[in-house]
Amino acid sequence: MSLERPDTVDDGAVEQTPDELEALLGDLVVDRDDHLNAPGFVIRPDTVQETLRTLKQEAGYDHLSVVSAQEYENRYESIYHLKKYDDPTQEVSIVVPADKDDPVSESAEPVFRTADWHEREAYDLIGIEYDDHPDLRRILLPETWQGHPLSMDYDKDRPQIATLPEHANPLEDHHKDAESDTMFLNIGPHHPATHGVLHLKTVLDGEQVADVEPDIGYLHRSEEQMAQSGTYRHQIMPYPDRWDYISAGLLNEWAYARAAEDLADIEVPEYAQVIRTMGAEMCRIAAHMLALATFALDINGDFTATFMYAINDRERVQNLLEDLTGQRLMFNYFRLGGVVWDLPEPREEFFSKTRDFLDQLPESVEEYHNLITSNEVFQMRTIDTGILPPEVAKNYGATGPVARGSGVDYDLRRDDPYGYYDELDWDVVTEDGCDNFSRLLVRMREVEESAKIIEQCVDLLEDWPEDERNIQANVPRTLRPDDDTEIYRAVEGAKGELGIYIRADGTDKPARFKIRSPCFSNLQTLPEMANGEYIPDVIAALGSLDVVLGEVDR
Amino acid sequence: MSSDQPFITDDSQVVTETRDARMTGQGDRFNSRLREAFGSSPFILTKFDKFLNWCRGSSMFMLQFGIACCSIEMMHTYAVKHDLDRFGSGVPRASPRQADVMIVPGTIVSKFAPRMKRVYDQMPEPKFVVGMGSCTISGGPFQEGYNVIKGAEEVIPIDIHVPGCPPRPEALVYGVVKLQERVANGEAAPVTVKPYELEEFSDLERDELVDKLTDQIDDDELVMRYNFADSP
Numbered sequence: 001m002s003l004e005r006p007d008t009v010d011d012g013a014v015e016q017t018p019d020e021l022e023a024l025l026g027d028l029v030v031d032r033d034d035h036l037n038a039p040g041f042v043i044r045p046d047t048v049q050e051t052l053r054t055l056k057q058e059a060g061y062d063h064l065s066v067v068s069a070q071e072y073e074n075r076y077e078s079i080y081h082l083k084k085y086d087d088p089t090q091e092v093s094i095v096v097p098a099d100k101d102d103p104v105s106e107s108a109e110p111v112f113r114t115a116d117w118h119e120r121e122a123y124d125l126i127g128i129e130y131d132d133h134p135d136l137r138r139i140l141l142p143e144t145w146q147g148h149p150l151s152m153d154y155d156k157d158r159p160q161i162a163t164l165p166e167h168a169n170p171l172e173d174h175h176k177d178a179e180s181d182t183m184f185l186n187i188g189p190h191h192p193a194t195h196g197v198l199h200l201k202t203v204l205d206g207e208q209v210a211d212v213e214p215d216i217g218y219l220h221r222s223e224e225q226m227a228q229s230g231t232y233r234h235q236i237m238p239y240p241d242r243w244d245y246i247s248a249g250l251l252n253e254w255a256y257a258r259a260a261e262d263l264a265d266i267e268v269p270e271y272a273q274v275i276r277t278m279g280a281e282m283c284r285i286a287a288h289m290l291a292l293a294t295f296a297l298d299i300n301g302d303f304t305a306t307f308m309y310a311i312n313d314r315e316r317v318q319n320l321l322e323d324l325t326g327q328r329l330m331f332n333y334f335r336l337g338g339v340v341w342d343l344p345e346p347r348e349e350f351f352s353k354t355r356d357f358l359d360q361l362p363e364s365v366e367e368y369h370n371l372i373t374s375n376e377v378f379q380m381r382t383i384d385t386g387i388l389p390p391e392v393a394k395n396y397g398a399t400g401p402v403a404r405g406s407g408v409d410y411d412l413r414r415d416d417p418y419g420y421y422d423e424l425d426w427d428v429v430t431e432d433g434c435d436n437f438s439r440l441l442v443r444m445r446e447v448e449e450s451a452k453i454i455e456q457c458v459d460l461l462e463d464w465p466e467d468e469r470n471i472q473a474n475v476p477r478t479l480r481p482d483d484d485t486e487i488y489r490a491v492e493g494a495k496g497e498l499g500i501y502i503r504a505d506g507t508d509k510p511a512r513f514k515i516r517s518p519c520f521s522n523l524q525t526l527p528e529m530a531n532g533e534y535i536p537d538v539i540a541a542l543g544s545l546d547v548v549l550g551e552v553d554r
Numbered sequence: 555m556s557s558d559q560p561f562i563t564d565d566s567q568v569v570t571e572t573r574d575a576r577m578t579g580q581g582d583r584f585n586s587r588l589r590e591a592f593g594s595s596p597f598i599l600t601k602f603d604k605f606l607n608w609c610r611g612s613s614m615f616m617l618q619f620g621i622a623c624c625s626i627e628m629m630h631t632y633a634v635k636h637d638l639d640r641f642g643s644g645v646p647r648a649s650p651r652q653a654d655v656m657i658v659p660g661t662i663v664s665k666f667a668p669r670m671k672r673v674y675d676q677m678p679e680p681k682f683v684v685g686m687g688s689c690t691i692s693g694g695p696f697q698e699g700y701n702v703i704k705g706a707e708e709v710i711p712i713d714i715h716v717p718g719c720p721p722r723p724e725a726l727v728y729g730v731v732k733l734q735e736r737v738a739n740g741e742a743a744p745v746t747v748k749p750y751e752l753e754e755f756s757d758l759e760r761d762e763l764v765d766k767l768t769d770q771i772d773d774d775e776l777v778m779r780y781n782f783a784d785s786p
Contacts, residue, residue: 141701142665144767144777149700156700157783159763164668164752164776189666190673192618192648196625197666218666219622222699229698238695245623290626311633329627329720550622 015090016059024059025051036262036487038081038091045098048106049132052080052094056111060084061092064112064397065490066516068501069122071151076103076128078119081488081501081516085394085408088416088497093488098128107133114397117524125150125224140217140553150225182210185535189218193298193539196549198523202538209538212530214523216552223554227513232260232479233336236513241330243515244551247286247318248494250279250325253334258418259489259500260336263481269470270420271461272338277420278457279324279333281450285361286317287494288401288443288450291546295440296372298543299381306371313364316357323350336479338472343461354458361451368444373437382436386529386541389434396528397521400496401446402545405439407432412492424456436544443546478508488516495519495546515554519547603740610654610680611738614730617653617677618646622660624687624720636723643730650676655733657726658712661689661696662703668778671752674710682737684729685712688719695719704785709750709778752776 018039022029028051031042043051055061061082069078076098084090098105107130108115119130120139127148130136138145142162147154187193187200194200197218203211223239230236240252254276261268268276293310300306318328323344325333333340344350372378388398393406403410411428413421429445431438483506490499496518505511522545529545530538616638620628631638638644647653650673662670674683683706688694690706697704706712713736716729756773758764763779771777 144770145664146763146766154700159761159782160664160780161755161758161763161767161771161777162664162668162780163755163771164672164778189669190619190650192620196620196622197669218663218669219661220663220665220701221622221661221696222701223696225699226696242623242695245626247626308634311630312635315630315635328722329623 014060015087021055021059021092025054028054033093033095035093036485037489038093040079040093040095040486042095042097045096045105046131048080048094048096048108049111052082052108052111055082055092055094059092060086061090062394063088064108064114064118065488065497065499066501066514067108067115067118067122068488068512068514068516069126069128070503070512070514071126073152075100076105076126078105078122078128079486079501080108080115081499085410088410088412088490091488093486103128104131105129106131107136109133112397113392113395114521114524117520121520124148127151138217140220142217149222150228181205187538189215194542195294195547198542198547198549198552200526200538200542202535204535207534209530209533209535212527212538214526216523216549218553219549220553221550224513224515227256227515228510231508232264232481232510233475233477233508236260236510237334237336238330238332241332242550243517243554244287244494244498244519244548245329246290246494246548247314247321247329248283248548249329249331250276250283250321250333251287251491251493252498253331254280254419255489255491255493255498255500257334257336258491259487259502260479262489263485263487263502263504264336264475264479266337266475267473268338269473271464271469272471272473273420274457274460274464275324275339275343275471276334277424278454278461279321279331279339280419281453281457282317282321282324284450284494285447285454286314286321288447289314289317291443292368292372292440295540295543295546296378298539299378306368309364309367309371313361316360320350320354320357323353335472335475337475338470340471342469342471347462351458351462354454358451358455358458361447365444365448373441373444379437381536381540382440382544383433384435385533385537386436386439386544387434388525388529392528393525396525398496398525399521400493400518401439401442402496402522402525404428404430405442405544406434412490412497416490418491420457420460421453424453426452426456436540439544439546480504480506480508482506490516493518495548495551496522498551517551517554519545519549519551520554523547523552607740608738611734611736612642614643614682614734614737615652615654616643616646617650617656617673618648619656619673620659621662621666622689624659624689627720627723628657628659628686628726631723631726636727638727638730641727641731641734643734650674651678653677654680655682655684655730656710657684657686657730658690658706658710659686659720661694662706662709663699663701664703664778664780665701667703667709667750667780668752668776670706671709671750671778675752682733683710683712683714684726684733685715686726686729687721688717691715691717700782703750703780707749708785711749750778750780752778 029041033040063083063085065081078096080094082092124138183204185202189197189199199215201213240256241249289310293307296306325331388406390406426449481504486503488501490497499516501514502510503512529541693702693704696702714729714733755771755777
């Protein structure tokens with residue numbers, strides 16, 4: 001079957017038992033703190049690099065999903081959630097407690113490049129300092145912010161000052177000789193090609209980019225705080241829709257639903273899983289259509305044909321989603337243990353509409369290929385630009401179409417199955433080009449795979465016996481997961497691995513809710529792709545990354 | 555003129571040369587029904603201000619300005635199905651210097667507010683703002699957020715609020731058309747909230763926070779000071 005992994009299994013995917021890992025780490029481990037998803041090892045704050053390097057090189061844990069930091073009554077804690085690209089079900093958590101009065105912990109950046117931004121975020125929001133970090137400063141909040149908002153003693157009402165600085169040339173001091181002359185260029189935060197409120201601090205040497213630094217945080221809406229102040233059962237679910245707001249709402253909701261359901265041990269009825277799978281794939285089509293539209297806009301110019309065509313197709317999917325969920329964009333359709341309501345009546349009409357959409361989709365895709373991928377100008381702009389080698393992609397924790405465009409065969413729908421995906425027949429799309437063109441191609445081909453999935457779901461739903469249409473499991477009115485249970489669960493969102501870390505403290509609200517955003521990690525790769533290229537290539541690379549600032553900043 | 559006999563005027567008394575020349579001129583280019591309605595005189599009398607307001611309201615240049623979720627619905631409003639251009643206010647301009655209307659589509663957070671104010675300041679007068687979505691009204695679902703400005707009106711004056719999270723494209727179209735109506739009628743926008751201002755750091759009132767930041771911020775740097783405790 002197509003879902004089976006390729007036969008070549010290298011040593012990285014050999015599974016180690018928790019005891020073997022403990023033996024491998026030896027003296028580094030001071031305690032055990034198992035999470036629901038993975039064994040957890042407590043280590044001393046000055047042995048982070050050694051521990052992670054051992055796990056990466058000798059046990060094959062090559063994917064640092066996320067660094068989630070939090071403050072306890074008596075200590076600070078950073079958790080490094082490690083996985084394997086070859087088999088993401090093999091997970092391990094490295095728990096690093098830090099002193100309450102002087103929270104300092106060693107940085108993991110020399111081992112995993114992706115830790116750079118994740119640790120800056122932990123410093124910004126929680127206040128843990130990371131030794132040996134190359135550039136530890138605030139990332140989401142203004143530089144002049146007072147206090148760390150997710151720490152315990154933060155006062156929300158204190159006044160704050162934000163600046164509008166005149167940007168200095170960051171390379172000014174490094175002029176090698178009088179002839180090299182660099183120029184500083186701000187792109188954004190209000191700029192049509194930044195896909196939202198992203199700010200690129202770009203340094204040009206002639207026409208080439210010497211340095212580009214994404215400056216984020218212009219849409220940091222305190223999503224984690226919002227989730228931490230909502231109850232599990234109903235109050236959190238509306239927020240995921242607003243992380244990745246490119247109509248990818250159901251995919252995001254699934255991330256929260258999956259984490260919370262596993263935390264509270266809720267079994268979702270099969271019928272609801274099929275509906276979820278179908279809805280989620282519709283969302284993926286809508287999201288990829290917008291990625292395509294805006295990418296073509298970046299490459300080709302103003303509001304051109306491709307944009308209008310793709311928006312037209314999005315409208316079609318959105319109509320279906322509106323029929324299903326009652327909303328165009330912010331669906332709020334999933335509930336813990338199922339979905340909020342069954343398919344719309346009359347069901348036949350919904351099915352026939354869906355089939356109509358699926359029937360015309362190949363024609364649309366053909367049209368896009370005529371318009372975009374076979375367009376010479378487009379090819380010149382995208383082929384062999386924005387190169388992201390697979391090893392670099394892994395080091396930065398890139399996932400989703402960005403990683404798959406670099407030939408990294410990683411898709412949580414297949415590798416860490418959830419929902420109904422493992423019962424259906426579809427393929428994971430990868431491309432080996434590692435360039436802007438490959439990433440676009442991956443998205444376009446994924447649209448076709450999603451259509452395959454939807455079609456199979458519609459077939460299943462049509463024949464589902466009427467008395468077995470159970471859309472919702474029995475879920476207690478108030479959920480109170482046990483004190484000190486922790487879980488990290490991820491789903492394949494439109495942009496990649498969208499994961500949620502939850503720590504429960506015995507109340508009906510999470511004590512810590514951490515969002516692993518795929519865009520946050522993917523955006524980090526931009527300097528790798530853009531440095532040394534021309535300005536238009538930066539725009540193309542950024543477009544092909546398809547970041548959503550709502551999800552980057554959260 | 556009665557409704558059962560539209561566009562017919564009694565011009566038997568007055569026949570001007572201008573009209574004859576045009577009516578008998580090449581083709582029927584000028585011979586419209588509107589001209590018949592005007593009768594012999596090719597002029598209309600109106601107040602200059604009123605005329606200008608009508609012009610303004612009939613052709614609005616929008617600023618291409620995306621912030622958050624609402625900008626997705628805003629793009630849909632501009633694009634094929636909803637096509638805001640039908641109402642004479644479609645084409646988004648990438649530069650604030652060529653725009654009349656700014657749609658604020660999303661949550662304003664502390665880091666972005668000074669930038670938005672700057673973009674607003676760059677637009678030429680007269681300028682109008684449509685606040686799209688609940689976030690621009692009150693902070694919406696994120697009102698409790700430590701980093702969120704409780705409504706765009708704390709930063710810039712807003713003419714029309716379109717509620718919703720996000721509003722449907724139809725709602726935005728309605729809001730924009732309402733704005734056009736108001737502009738054509740020459741109605742001014744009420745400013746109800748004392749906005750946060752962009753000021754030079756040295757102009758701020760000295761307090762604990764300012765003292766603490768003196769080493770970090772230059773005196774002539776533009777800053778925005780948020781009083782979260784006083785926010786509505």
